[in-house]
Amino acid sequence: xxxxxAVIFDLDGTIGNTLPxxxxxxxxxxxxxxxxxxxxxxxxxxxGRSEEGTIMALVPNDYEKGIADYLHHYKQLHxxxxxxxxxxxxxxxxxxxxxxxxxxxxxxxxxxxEISLEKFDIDNHFEIVETGHAIGDRKTEGIKSxxxxxxxxxxxxxxxxxDSPSDILVCKEVGIPIAxxxxxxxxDPEKLMELGxxxxxxxxxxxxxxxxxxxxx
Numbered sequence: 001x002x003x004x005x006a007v008i009f010d011l012d013g014t015i016g017n018t019l020p021x022x023x024x025x026x027x028x029x030x031x032x033x034x035x036x037x038x039x040x041x042x043x044x045x046x047x048g049r050s051e052e053g054t055i056m057a058l059v060p061n062d063y064e065k066g067i068a069d070y071l072h073h074y075k076q077l078h079x080x081x082x083x084x085x086x087x088x089x090x091x092x093x094x095x096x097x098x099x100x101x102x103x104x105x106x107x108x109x110x111x112x113x114e115i116s117l118e119k120f121d122i123d124n125h126f127e128i129v130e131t132g133h134a135i136g137d138r139k140t141e142g143i144k145s146x147x148x149x150x151x152x153x154x155x156x157x158x159x160x161x162x163d164s165p166s167d168i169l170v171c172k173e174v175g176i177p178i179a180x181x182x183x184x185x186x187x188d189p190e191k192l193m194e195l196g197x198x199x200x201x202x203x204x205x206x207x208x209x210x211x212x213x214x215x216x217x
Contacts, residue, residue: 004215005150005157005158006100006101006103006146007102007103008102008103008161009126011113013181019184026058029069030059030070033065046058050108051070051108052134056134078116078119083120084120084122085204093125095215100215104130105146106130130146139167155175159178163180163184179199182202183204
């Protein structure tokens with residue numbers, strides 16, 4: 001493998017355990033508008049799109065209020081996830097020190113992404129951040145934008161780090177390797193393995209050590 005020049009990170013379930021926060025914020029914002037309880041399954045079924053897409057799917061008649069309420073709850077409830085996973089900040093700092101370029105491609109919306117990056121105090125760690133879209137998954141487009149921005153031609157010089165099965169499919173479509181992040185409680189390692197990622201890691205420490213072997217000092 002060539003010297004790794006860039007690492008592209010997902011956010012939810014990869015940088016931090018933010019998925020329970022997302023679910024709680026959706027329930028708090030959507031249920032009063034619908035006048036009924038909303039199951040986690042209903043919410044998760046809309047994932048792939050940004051939060052705006054979830055609100056559009058579940059409360060289309062109250063879209064503007066739904067978005068405003070979601071972002072309010074997401075910010076207020078962020079103490080559910082006050083910091084990234086242990087070891088993430090140290091890993092990001094080490095990569096920056098070794099002049100590895102960092103990007104983020106997430107399905108989250110722009111505003112919730114900004115909230116989390118600021119809360120985690122890592123809003124200046126990524127050279128480029130590509131966020132999601134209300135009408136569908138745009139991770140493929142986001143990764144391609146990062147490759148163009150970094151001017152990476154040899155796709156073995158970059159790796160994506162993500163926790164969902166769809167991340168693996170996207171990376172196969174784009175033609176870059178993926179390190180499947182199975183360290184969150186919300187990850188499903190069996191589903192990840194079924195799709196044949198180049199690598200799978202169950203701890204951030206193991207990922208950090210492996211990554212260290214791919215980067216020349």
